[in-house]
Amino acid sequence: MKENERASQSRVTAQAPGGLFPRKYRWAVPVFLGMGVLIAMLASLCIGAYPMSFAQGARILMHLACPFFTPVNPPWNLKELTVVTIVRIPRVLLATLSGMGLGMAGTALQGLFRNPLVGPDIIGVSSGAAFGGVVGLVLGCPPVGILFFAFCGGLLAMACTMVLARLANGGNNSMILILAGVFIGAFFVALLGLLEFLAPESNIFAIVAWLLGSFVGADWNKVLISAIPTLGVGAVLMTLRWRLNLLSLGDLDAKSLGINVGVLRWIIIGMASLVVAAQVAVSGLVGWVGLVVPHCARMLVGPDHRRLLPTAALLGALFILGLDDLTRSIVRAEIPVGALTSLLGTPLVCFLLWKTQGKGWRRE
């Protein structure tokens, strides 16, 4: 009897599920990550082919934020001001928004599909957007046209996935939805390959560079295209984040708790698709982020989506900002960020799979 009591006591004092941090301190993780993102954004303004000191970057940023307080003889030159204003700020904002969007989309989809191996790519949106963008490139569209085609391609793929899932079983089975996404994604990849084969030789380099994913050539138009869906969707997903806990229980259970599973599921899929399509449209394919980041966030704060979703958004931003800084600092020529995310993402997922099985998430 005493042994039973001792065993029970030891279980009671066991650490709360998931998360490296004790439950009562987990609220602090997104706060520290938010501060980290701000510091990383500032640091990213100073890294690149034209380096400058952290203090100089901060001074220029202060000047841009409050132009009335600019000193008579500013300690920066016009070139530094131009680099920060025209090149670096749009790029840093674009990387931050892309990371946030992919982190949120991945977390929402993993919770929704009750499957930690699901990523935004799985619903076919990335492949559709990539195909659309390449169509724009082949047709010789200006950058805004390419963005438009990529965005339409992503949404078309999402619509195809939804229609296929609905035709298969009424769209009420998560596994059917994942399968439909895989099939539609594969179909768009096949179309992409065909288009690459048929495209004029002069377009091949541009297509390959775009498909590898990069924030080179970021401008304020792209920032706007990325910001509107990412911030809009982010705001809605943040308010629905506790509902993701309920959806992750399974359809029947969530329904019995009073959740309108069908409507909520399509809202979340639509939102995630919108964010991913916008990201692919502005920066090409940046894979693995939506898969890896939710795992890392779950390790930090546990599976409760109330803390997980903001943590994943901030961690995604930090991840992409860090990798983008690496792409423009490790070698003279810039490495495509999409290649780096895949290169790092694969071993990271393998490591997490080995390390977190039975801790961060579990599938009995």
Added chain:
Amino acid sequence: MNNIALQISNLGHAYKSDRWLFRDYNTQVKRGEVFALLGPNGCGKTTLLKILLGALKPAAGTVAIDGRMAFVPQLFQVTFDYSVMDMVLMGRARQVGLFSQPSAEDEEAAMAALERFGIAHFAGHPFHELSGGERQLVIFARALVSEADILILDEPTSALDLKNQIVVLDWITRLSHQDGLTVLFTTHHPHHALAVADDALLMLGGTKYAAGAASEVLSEDNLHALYGVDIKLLSFEHSGHSHETLVPVLPYASRARNGSTARESR
């Protein structure tokens, strides 16, 4: 609210046309009672539960439900490692607005429900690491905190050891008697139904069924028709109370025990 929590009228379902799992079922579940649903594997118990929960549209007939329902699935598994508190808090889904998060009051209600079941000390503990019986109590606490009127349980005692079976059955009775909840549960154990249910429905297949007071419906003849095996009703006294239970007769084992079979040598 009227006295009938759940009314089934001419209910039937077929996954393929002309292959009815059940048809023309009529019964009612009274408010605050414990109702047992029995039938062999594949007779359509889970299908009937899905229809009651609104997850499946019946091929024929109607279901009228007066009150809010909470569901306890057969094998409760969650993909993500939520804490016990997180699990119970999910019961507040109807009280928390669509774009809102649970408040401190919701957390207090969840903690009170855990205390009611004597498992408040598990609040911060991983749900996955609890035993089957403890998990079942957590899901009961979730149902209680949801302020549901009707509790639907799919084989609540399956995969539980004997002690936990008794704990769960005892709580089913308490939730009905003390909290006024209507409890409907499916089971493969007729003696569980006889011990705690007020009324019962036996799904005999097709248009055949038996519904009514558990003590009358759970007769030896009906159970023989339901499972195709002999089941005996036994009465006994314990602590000054009379009890009844149902015991299956194992055809070969009982003959072997009485020495009327010869053990085969290899």
